[in-house]
Amino acid sequence: MRTTLPLGEAIPQQVPPVAPTDPFKSFPSVSTPQKMPKLNSFSTMNPERPAAPVSKDVKLRALLKQKGDPVEQGLVWRVFSPVPGSDGKLPLLATSQGGSADFQLIPGEYFVNVAFGRAGATRKIRVPENGEAESQTLVLDAGGVMLNAVSGPDTKIPRTELSFSIFSSEVKDDGERPLVVADVKPETVVRLPSGTYHVVSNYGSVNAVIRADIQIEAGKLTEATIQHKAAKLTLKLVAEPGGEAIADTAWSILTGSGDVVSESVGAFPTLVLAEGTYTAVARNKDKIYQRDFTVTAGLNSDVEVYLDEKENAEASAKAARAED
Known part of the structure; x- marks a missing residue:
């Protein structure tokens, strides 16, 4: 501090x-x-x-x-x-x-x-x-807070992909917390009355969300760094490993329980996902291709889905072993 x-x-x-x-x-x-x-x-x-x-x-x-x-x-x-x-x-x-x-x-x-x-x-x-x-x-009777976040142990998150919302620590009868400040950018000083606040950090726009309670003391500036367990991924439908991404591809990302967390269209869409195991489903020319993959916190990478079902099966098995 x-x-x-x-x-x-x-x-x-x-x-x-x-x-x-x-x-x-x-x-x-x-x-x-x-x-x-x-x-x-x-x-x-x-x-x-x-x-x-x-x-x-x-x-x-x-x-x-x-x-x-x-x-x-x-x-x-x-x-x-x-x-x-x-x-x-x-x-x-x-x-x-x-x-x-x-x-x-x-x-x-x-x-x-x-x-x-x-x-x-x-x-x-x-x-x-x-x-x-x-x-x-x-x-x-006021203090200040300056927020920042990293992905994994120490991977810096681009300023444009990170935002914070500050809520009251008190929970209303409907279970909601009153919003104090919305869309706070990293390394921005926010001046607040002293007390405890509930901070929500969003990395990207899918499911990389971290919550934390922060104490603001009168006369002090509190600097808080939140650690996200997430990574940025680029999706590609390719004919072979390392091949050129195929255009006009529709994408769906499913969690291990089958819930859809993201949908997009493009040759190589980029998104941020929380740490865990997912299934990437690619649709191109009325054909569907899919493979399982694992997201490791702080490890940004490409996720390739192949036209060859055998290669997709091998990639999915590798992801399963990594999860174990």
């Missing part, structure tokens, strides 16, 4: 989640946000007062955890009026992106929300009429 990344109170329904750019404190910091213009359009002061209120400088900062360092980038700040508008939503008065924020606010009450990826915190603050406004610190 690398220590670098904070969630407090729940974000109100009016506050949409925002996924800012990647920002642990160890990463390069961004420039300090510019001061927001004075907000003269809103005040909770008594309207009978003749003198216009003077805006105050309000400084805001966010921590990933209690007693942690302020987050220096990747934050999105929003300041809301506490009085709902005609649509029932809290009016958005000002925003700022980056690290700590500095707002000019008229004395009164406000809701302040800070978002850090899918983590966030909201607090009601009061800007006093007399004296200087104090700085406000919000604790996000």
Whole structure:
């Protein structure tokens, strides 16, 4: 784990989640946000007062955890009026992106929300009429995770063939887990509230799926590598071993129990299969050819189906011996 990344109170329904750019404190910091213009359009002061209120400088900062360092980038700040508008939503008065924020606010009450990826915190603050406004610190209680995967012991999986989905660890009454983040690419930092999450890794689009539970700690970046027991295969219908692939071939891949897991058409389709024993069925010019084969984790290879039934039988017997 690398220590670098904070969630407090729940974000109100009016506050949409925002996924800012990647920002642990160890990463390069961004420039300090510019001061927001004075907000003269809103005040909770008594309207009978003749003198216009003077805006105050309000400084805001966010921590990933209690007693942690302020987050220096990747934050999105929003300041809301506490009085709902005609649509029932809290009016958005000002925003700022980056690290700590500095707002000019008229004395009164406000809701302040800070978002850090899918983590966030909201607090009601009061800007006093007399004296200087104090700085406000919000604790996000958040961390981050960066996912990757290999096939077999150490075979690197191409980025385009790998994806992750992150789910809540809690299971609903219907047996499903709430989805938190979908289609996460490898080596992408995802910022989340601290807690346990259920990760599903997909290698290819057939049946190479691995699940794992991952703990996210406040203020830390967790790097997790998942090991797939799968391999990439290229199917070929050939007249002889090592021969040229025959075009216009329809393919079906069956598991040992006879379930169809993949269907395709082409001279040499490529697919990823989980470790195990399969049957490749090739159809060409109203004729059917088939052979059994074994998938070994991390061992990418060609699977040749022959026009000669004897050669297919020998290849199937070899696969059976390898499985034993």
